[in-house]
Amino acid sequence: METQQQIEFNKSRTGQEIFSDYWLFMKSEWKPYCIALGVFVLPFALIGAYFLTKQNFDFLLSTTDVASANFTNMYIALGFSFLAKFFGMFVSCAYVTLYIAGERIDVDSLRNYITNNFLQAFLATLYMALMLFTGMILFFIPALIILPPMSILLYDVLIAKQPIGLSFMRCFRLCQTNFKQSYGVVYLCYIGVSLLSWIVGGILPADNSVLNIIFSSILTVLTETVMIPFILLYYSLGNQNMKS
Numbered sequence: 001m002e003t004q005q006q007i008e009f010n011k012s013r014t015g016q017e018i019f020s021d022y023w024l025f026m027k028s029e030w031k032p033y034c035i036a037l038g039v040f041v042l043p044f045a046l047i048g049a050y051f052l053t054k055q056n057f058d059f060l061l062s063t064t065d066v067a068s069a070n071f072t073n074m075y076i077a078l079g080f081s082f083l084a085k086f087f088g089m090f091v092s093c094a095y096v097t098l099y100i101a102g103e104r105i106d107v108d109s110l111r112n113y114i115t116n117n118f119l120q121a122f123l124a125t126l127y128m129a130l131m132l133f134t135g136m137i138l139f140f141i142p143a144l145i146i147l148p149p150m151s152i153l154l155y156d157v158l159i160a161k162q163p164i165g166l167s168f169m170r171c172f173r174l175c176q177t178n179f180k181q182s183y184g185v186v187y188l189c190y191i192g193v194s195l196l197s198w199i200v201g202g203i204l205p206a207d208n209s210v211l212n213i214i215f216s217s218i219l220t221v222l223t224e225t226v227m228i229p230f231i232l233l234y235y236s237l238g239n240q241n242m243k244s
Contacts, residue, residue, distance in 0.1 A: 007024055007028070009099075009231065009232060009235045012236050012239040012240050013232060013235075015181050015184055018185055018229050018232045018236060019188075019229060022228050029095075032105060032106075033095055037221045039107055040087045040088075040091045040114070041087045041091065041220065041224060042217060042221055044080045044081075044087060045080075045084040045217040045221060047080045048077045048083075048217075049213040049214075049216045050213050052073070052216075053216075054209075081220075084220055085224070086121075086122065088221070088223075088224030088227070089125060089154050089224065090114060090125070091110060091224075092224060092228065092231070093121070093154055093155050093158050094110050094117075096227075098113065117158055120158065121157070123164060124153060124154050124157040127153075127164050128150045128154070131146060131150060131168075132147065132150060148175045148182045148183050148185075148186040149172040149174070149182075151186050151233075152171050152230050152231070152233060152234040152237075153171050155227075156171055156234065171234075173241070174241055177237050177240050177241045178240055182233060185229055185230075186230065186233070189226040190226075193223045193226060196219065197223070200216070
């Protein structure tokens with residue numbers, strides 16, 4: 001499956017151009033890109049959704065209070081949700097890297113890229129999760145501050161091949177290059193994902209576990225496409241930084 005490079009990633013953009021080029025990219029690449037996300041992300045999303053749904057149903061049927069409840073299913077669900085998020089970001093980065101290079105994009109080429117960069121990407125994602133979790137514990141505000149640089153961290157780690165701490169500092173400096181654009185794009189993406197999740201959750205019947213598992217898993221896969229505007233933002237900030 002060959003892809004034709006229709007979107008130039010490495011250039012400066014306005015916030016509006018980032019979202020318009022995201023739309024153009026998805027129009028051009030939606031099928032192979034979503035297939036790639038489905039292959040690598042969907043299995044983890046399904047398992048995580050199954051255990052999360054099981055935990056929710058256990059709460060509904062349980063007569064015990066929250067303090068004495070068994071949260072084993074919740075912990076398992078969180079673990080698989082982390083893996084789904086990790087592979088969602090990783091596959092998106094791999095896809096765009098091959099796309100920019102004009103190389104063949106298929107499951108095998110993506111698998112080779114993932115294998116060759118797995119440890120570095122996993123450590124970066126774990127670092128990101130721990131930093132955001134720590135920020136949320138500290139009254140949530142620090143998490144909001146570091147969310148934009150964390151959202152572009154993985155791609156910088158993968159292309160710069162440098163220690164994670166240096167990549168984080170570089171991403172933080174890039175976000176300071178255009179504070180309004182970086183925070184605006186990232187927050188709009190997460191607000192959109194949250195609204196979509198809320199709408200889907202409100203539509204699905206609470207007593208139908210199968211539908212909840214299927215649709216929440218599909219939603220997890222689709223929301224990982226927000227890595228594309230994050231990568232477009234990364235290149236835009238990089239070009240703006242060179243001009244400043």
